[in-house]
Amino acid sequence: MGRVTRAGAVLCATALLVTGCSGSTGGTDEPAPSGASTGATADPTDALRERCGSAMPDDADLEAITLTGAAGAGIEAARIGPADATTVAVLLPQINGMCGWGRWATFAQDAGLTSLLVNPCGYGESVCTPEQDADPLEEVSAAVRLAREDLGARRVVLLGTSMGGSLTVMAVAAGADVDAWADISGPSSWEGVELVSLAGDLPAAGLVVMAPSDGRAAFRDAGALARTAGVRFLPGSDGHGWDLLVDPVDHRVTAIGRRLLALAEG
Numbered sequence: 001m002g003r004v005t006r007a008g009a010v011l012c013a014t015a016l017l018v019t020g021c022s023g024s025t026g027g028t029d030e031p032a033p034s035g036a037s038t039g040a041t042a043d044p045t046d047a048l049r050e051r052c053g054s055a056m057p058d059d060a061d062l063e064a065i066t067l068t069g070a071a072g073a074g075i076e077a078a079r080i081g082p083a084d085a086t087t088v089a090v091l092l093p094q095i096n097g098m099c100g101w102g103r104w105a106t107f108a109q110d111a112g113l114t115s116l117l118v119n120p121c122g123y124g125e126s127v128c129t130p131e132q133d134a135d136p137l138e139e140v141s142a143a144v145r146l147a148r149e150d151l152g153a154r155r156v157v158l159l160g161t162s163m164g165g166s167l168t169v170m171a172v173a174a175g176a177d178v179d180a181w182a183d184i185s186g187p188s189s190w191e192g193v194e195l196v197s198l199a200g201d202l203p204a205a206g207l208v209v210m211a212p213s214d215g216r217a218a219f220r221d222a223g224a225l226a227r228t229a230g231v232r233f234l235p236g237s238d239g240h241g242w243d244l245l246v247d248p249v250d251h252r253v254t255a256i257g258r259r260l261l262a263l264a265e266g
Contacts, residue, residue: 052099069142081114092164161241166190173198188221199228211236
């Protein structure tokens with residue numbers, strides 16, 4: 001696949017999937033740091049919980065961690081769920097950052113699943129070395145290694161929303177060592193890569209999700225990606241990204257959110 005230079009503003013600059021940039025409803029954006037109080041927090045997990053605010057449920061079994069990959073000096077990540085796990089979901093975020101996965105990951109935790117939330121290089125606190133461009137395969141590989149070698153996972157799945165959905169397709173097509181994958185509301189093109197062109201390299205254990213509310217073209221392109229890759233296409237009713245998984249108002253997990261858990265569990 002080669003290296004991918006990532007510009008976080010590219011999605012916001014287009015009319016396509018604009019809700020993934022602004023957050024179509026409340027509670028999906030990663031809150032900005034709260035100033036001096038966050039900076040004064042010594043424990044990384046406490047700092048992350050404070051930064052995530054209401055997006056991270058109080059009962060989330062949360063641990064802030066740092067992954068080391070070839071593309072970054074430090075990739076910000078977090079574990080939600082047991083520290084020894086049979087199945088681990090690696091979760092790639094929207095451009096707002098990984099906090100928005102907090103509610104679904106806590107739901108998955110209650111079902112016995114462990115999640116690794118990952119902020120790609122250039123997002124959150126993740127930092128890439130100046131000499132290297134961000135590469136979704138490298139970032140995902142670092143998380144998969146931790147899942148298999150440190151957490152003891154026998155099954156690892158890769159799930160991404162919006163930007164993270166597109167990065168999921170790119171990483172899996174490039175050979176990410178995962179057992180299943182899902183692209184939820186991913187733009188059909190990311191950093192000049194047309195996802196449908198990667199369909200032949202995608203394994204069959206996959207899922208593509210898109211709602212018509214993201215626009216006729218986006219909905220059509222997502223269906224085309226699924227058909228070309230030979231995986232299931234699951235249409236959402238209304239919403240974008242993790243809003244399709246957890247209702248942003250009452251915080252209940254949706255039917256699609258439960259379907260994603262079933263995919264993760266195999």
